[in-house]
Amino acid sequence: MAQIYPIGGGKGGVGKTFITASLGALLAKSGKKVVLIDLDLGGSNLHTVLGINDQQGGINRFLDKTVKNLENMAVPTVIQNLFFISSSLCSMEIANLFHAHKLKIINAIQKLAFDYILLDLGTGTNFNTLDFFLTSNQGIFICTPEPTAIENSFRFIKAVYLRKLKHIVKQHSFHSAVKKAVIHPNHEAVTSPDIIEIVLKHDPDREMFLRNRLSGFKFKFILNQFRKNLDATIGDKIEDLCNRHFYSNFQFLGNVGYDVRIHDSVLSKKVFIHKYPYAPPAIDIKKIAEKIINTRSFIPVTG
Amino acid sequence: MKNFEGLNYYEILKIPANSTSFEIKRAYQDALSIYNEDSLVTYSLFSNEERGNLLNTVKEAYSTLIDENKRAAYDTILLDSGQIEMSITSIQNQKTPPHAHTSHMTDRDTVEERVRKKSRKKEVETLSNEILSRDLISGDDLKKMREAAGIELSEINAVTKITVTVLKSMEENRIEGLPPKLYLKNFLRHYAEILQIDSQKVIDGYLKHISSVQKK
Ligand SMILES: Nc1ncnc2c1ncn2[C@@H]1O[C@H](COP(=O)(O)OP(=O)(O)OP(=O)(O)O)[C@@H](O)[C@H]1O
Numbered sequence A: 001m002a003q004i005y006p007i008g009g010g011k012g013g014v015g016k017t018f019i020t021a022s023l024g025a026l027l028a029k030s031g032k033k034v035v036l037i038d039l040d041l042g043g044s045n046l047h048t049v050l051g052i053n054d055q056q057g058g059i060n061r062f063l064d065k066t067v068k069n070l071e072n073m074a075v076p077t078v079i080q081n082l083f084f085i086s087s088s089l090c091s092m093e094i095a096n097l098f099h100a101h102k103l104k105i106i107n108a109i110q111k112l113a114f115d116y117i118l119l120d121l122g123t124g125t126n127f128n129t130l131d132f133f134l135t136s137n138q139g140i141f142i143c144t145p146e147p148t149a150i151e152n153s154f155r156f157i158k159a160v161y162l163r164k165l166k167h168i169v170k171q172h173s174f175h176s177a178v179k180k181a182v183i184h185p186n187h188e189a190v191t192s193p194d195i196i197e198i199v200l201k202h203d204p205d206r207e208m209f210l211r212n213r214l215s216g217f218k219f220k221f222i223l224n225q226f227r228k229n230l231d232a233t234i235g236d237k238i239e240d241l242c243n244r245h246f247y248s249n250f251q252f253l254g255n256v257g258y259d260v261r262i263h264d265s266v267l268s269k270k271v272f273i274h275k276y277p278y279a280p281p282a283i284d285i286k287k288i289a290e291k292i293i294n295t296r297s298f299i300p301v302t303g
Numbered sequence B: 001m002k003n004f005e006g007l008n009y010y011e012i013l014k015i016p017a018n019s020t021s022f023e024i025k026r027a028y029q030d031a032l033s034i035y036n037e038d039s040l041v042t043y044s045l046f047s048n049e050e051r052g053n054l055l056n057t058v059k060e061a062y063s064t065l066i067d068e069n070k071r072a073a074y075d076t077i078l079l080d081s082g083q084i085e086m087s088i089t090s091i092q093n094q095k096t097p098p099h100a101h102t103s104h105m106t107d108r109d110t111v112e113e114r115v116r117k118k119s120r121k122k123e124v125e126t127l128s129n130e131i132l133s134r135d136l137i138s139g140d141d142l143k144k145m146r147e148a149a150g151i152e153l154s155e156i157n158a159v160t161k162i163t164v165t166v167l168k169s170m171e172e173n174r175i176e177g178l179p180p181k182l183y184l185k186n187f188l189r190h191y192a193e194i195l196q197i198d199s200q201k202v203i204d205g206y207l208k209h210i211s212s213v214q215k216k
């Protein structure tokens, strides 16, 4: 079974695309068959980081049905075992993807035959991004050690968490009052505690089930552009804190150092990891790749 | 989001039950650095109210564990409810362990049973029948029933893990110290169960009382 890792995070420019490319490259170098999918619809640039001059298209041809199988859109890269599916030629309107199209993409991704599937997501917390993040029962969010990025990450986590909660209620049997509150809420801003409160009131026996389902979702995260003078324990602290205060599971994967050469290698369209395999950030990401390979695929606890 | 529900003071400070006072102080500083307003790692995660409640609980954990007498009393309760074992507590190092009988120490039911028994007295029943017949139930009413039964707040904390600060806020009708409604209801239910009174009446009566206070 493929391991799917959506890679997101609320803030722009934190390094989602860079980490997707680098992590994919290192997983491929250790012998895994990997595909990177650009799902930053309307803002795609993963092909540039990979040094690919994309003329062929990818997801657009799958959606307009000129190609039946998404797998056929995976093109090779300069790195052996590393493949890429583009969305750069998707039309401008694609950013507001139809619901049916979104489901079609998610379904096709879940059927791809690779060891690892990494999804490069866009910035923000719109429904497409959140639903792509929920393609799997695990996801990686990228953050930088700054208040603004941390603020956006927490907003992103809360949005994913709420969306997950709603999915669970929609997909399983719950009291009609609970369903109604989720599908046709009386007011706009329904929060996660609101929903849990409604469940406690109308469907108390299902609360445990809901908690178990939430705890089956694994958030992993990376602190990127980490500078030496910072407190190296921030990541562990955030992990611990989130595990205490959310029902889902959190794992800190590691810091990735700041390096000006990353920017330069993007400018020269070279894959950073390939060009500077011994640079500190390359070593940092290698450790993260090893961590990911060593995590056994887990079976979610369901009620 | 959840608060410190279900954690005892040692767990809140993330230290083992046999910690030295030096370790407790350090753990307290660490916890403050995480939950304080200017902390980077909790930046924007909590509302001011949530943060205030969490900090209060951290402070309460510290002031209990750093005080030898309070800590020994607290440890006894944890021992009785089976949350810690005799061999790892600080009590062990004292000359006379406050709790010589170890026969029932890992039995959580025992402490619950013992606390519950207290509320089975006739006069408690008369008082609670009278209070429950009212439309509004205040924190003072809760306190009266609890005191009539001779139950300590620390005992309620041992069984339900609701922190003493929150229990006090409930009894003193301090709205700003109360948890979100969802938790409050749950807490009221636990509280009522210990006193063995109708929990639905307690929840309804207390919430009505609170909202009548807020309107003023
Ligand atoms: N560890 C790092 N050290 C130095 N520069 C970095 C690092 N990681 C990323 N960058 C640079 O930061 C910029 C943004 O990176 P990237 O495009 O990967 O972010 P993103 O999160 O995908 O952005 P967007 O929200 O636009 O998709 C790039 O110029 C990249 O080269």
Ligand SMILES: [Mg+2]
Residues within 6 Å of the ligand: A016, A017, A018, A040, A045, A120, A121, A122
């Ligand atoms: Mg990007």
